[in-house]
Amino acid sequence: MATPVSIEVWNPNGKYRVVSTKPMPGTRWIRLLTDQDCRVEICTQRKTILSVDDILALIGDKCDGVIGQLTEDWGEVLFSGLSRAGGRAFSNMAVGYNNVDVNAATKYGVAVGNTPGVLTETTAELAASLSLSASRRIVEADEFMRAGLYDGWLPHLFVGNLLKGQTVGVIGAGRIGSAYARMMVEGFKMNLIYYDLYQATRLEKFVTAYGEFLKASGEAPVTWRRASTMEEVLREADVISLHPVLDKTTYHLVNKERLSMMKKEAILVNCSRGPVIDEAALVEHLKENPMFRVGLDVFEEEPYMKPGLADMKNAIVVPHIASASKWTREGMATLAALNVLGKIKGYPVWSDPNRVEPFLNENSPPPAACPSIVNAKALGLTASKL
Ligand SMILES: NC(=O)c1ccc[n+]([C@@H]2O[C@H](COP(=O)([O-])OP(=O)(O)OC[C@H]3O[C@@H](n4cnc5c(N)ncnc54)[C@H](O)[C@@H]3O)[C@@H](O)[C@H]2O)c1
Numbered sequence: 001m002a003t004p005v006s007i008e009v010w011n012p013n014g015k016y017r018v019v020s021t022k023p024m025p026g027t028r029w030i031r032l033l034t035d036q037d038c039r040v041e042i043c044t045q046r047k048t049i050l051s052v053d054d055i056l057a058l059i060g061d062k063c064d065g066v067i068g069q070l071t072e073d074w075g076e077v078l079f080s081g082l083s084r085a086g087g088r089a090f091s092n093m094a095v096g097y098n099n100v101d102v103n104a105a106t107k108y109g110v111a112v113g114n115t116p117g118v119l120t121e122t123t124a125e126l127a128a129s130l131s132l133s134a135s136r137r138i139v140e141a142d143e144f145m146r147a148g149l150y151d152g153w154l155p156h157l158f159v160g161n162l163l164k165g166q167t168v169g170v171i172g173a174g175r176i177g178s179a180y181a182r183m184m185v186e187g188f189k190m191n192l193i194y195y196d197l198y199q200a201t202r203l204e205k206f207v208t209a210y211g212e213f214l215k216a217s218g219e220a221p222v223t224w225r226r227a228s229t230m231e232e233v234l235r236e237a238d239v240i241s242l243h244p245v246l247d248k249t250t251y252h253l254v255n256k257e258r259l260s261m262m263k264k265e266a267i268l269v270n271c272s273r274g275p276v277i278d279e280a281a282l283v284e285h286l287k288e289n290p291m292f293r294v295g296l297d298v299f300e301e302e303p304y305m306k307p308g309l310a311d312m313k314n315a316i317v318v319p320h321i322a323s324a325s326k327w328t329r330e331g332m333a334t335l336a337a338l339n340v341l342g343k344i345k346g347y348p349v350w351s352d353p354n355r356v357e358p359f360l361n362e363n364s365p366p367p368a369a370c371p372s373i374v375n376a377k378a379l380g381l382t383a384s385k386l
């Protein structure tokens with residue numbers, strides 16, 4: 001059993017004990033908690049992924065709330081441990097919460113917070129960056145240059161794909177998927193095809209209006225289409241970006257059979273969760289189709305990559321950094337802290353988790369509400385009237 005040893009303590013005499021399993025960016029989140037009578041304990045142990053035992057040791061005998069990370073396994077054991085310690089508040093410092101057993105949390109009366117909205121544009125920007133890097137082979141070209149292999153301009157050197165006029169496909173057109181779609185449509189004049197369980201009405205209106213603007217300016221208008229199956233997107237799009245939640249319905253959504261439906265020169269981007277793609281099948285597909293390219297921020301068994309992936313020139317791989325802008329990470333820390341604080345204080349739940357700006361304004365106190373609690377209904381928590 002590994003026991004965390006190094007802890008940083010803020011406001012030691014605070015009434016409520018709040019534990020953060022990791023140091024988080026910025027200091028506002030600490031101040032917001034200590035100003036409200038919380039003793040904040042931050043685990044500073046040099047171990048990237050804490051085990052369930054590590055976290056149980058952190059929770060101890062008395063703990064009012066925990067801020068945790070997406071790398072941790074928040075299930076029955078941890079929620080019963082937190083509940084025994086008197087805690088009823090937990091927040092992931094992430095919008096995705098596939099690492100959390102929400103039913104177990106609800107069973108023990110623990111509220112589960114997440115951090116939507118503050119990372120939408122940042123994550124979409126990384127998906128756009130991977131799309132561009134893959135289409136213009138930027139990483140390969142950079143390696144070539146640094147290796148001293150460039151000996152002059154050549155007509156065939158690192159020829160890639162033009163995005164303008166091609167079709168971008170989005171699977172999961174929620175907050176991030178829609179933001180990415182807007183960037184690619186507006187920035188590169190791509191046509192859109194998307195698949196989601198729900199209609200992305202605002203996105204459709206945006207593309208329609210932009211298409212009309214282009215037409216009025218004498219340019220070819222952009223178009224959109226909501227596909228009735230995911231396969232339509234895979235067959236038709238030139239660049240496909242995955243943005244669904246990870247659950248039973250999206251596990252291995254992109255598998256061997258579906259990869260084979262995609263265009264030979266297509267680009268696939270994943271900034272959602274690794275298991276949405278069957279990564280072993282992807283490695284085989286990359287080997288057999290050298291013109292097919294991928295940009296991956298997430299992996300099936302993080303922090304590992306499936307054998308062979310790191311050797312593929314047609315793959316760009318980055319270490320789960322899609323939300324890694326300073327503003328966003330500080331905002332995520334703030335939202336996670338306020339979820340925990342709000343539950344401890346008995347505040348109501350914010351009515352619209354997509355409109356979190358009032359919590360992020362450094363110049364005014366945040367609303368007395370929990371920004372986003374995913375099991376609010378199941379726990380019968382009151383909604384804020386603010
Ligand atoms: N790589 C990163 O650092 C990073 C950063 C932020 C979010 N994420 C991931 O992105 C996910 C999406 O975040 P969001 O804020 O856009 O969430 P969201 O809830 O706004 O969007 C998710 C969309 O997926 C759709 N969906 C669900 N099941 C589907 C299915 N079977 N087929 C197609 N669509 C389906 C939903 O209807 C919804 O529109 C998060 O859950 C998280 O896992 C990753």
Ligand SMILES: O=C(O)[C@H](O)CO
Nearest residue numbers: 093094095096119323
């Ligand atoms: O779900 C999330 O928020 C990401 O994976 C980390 O930003």
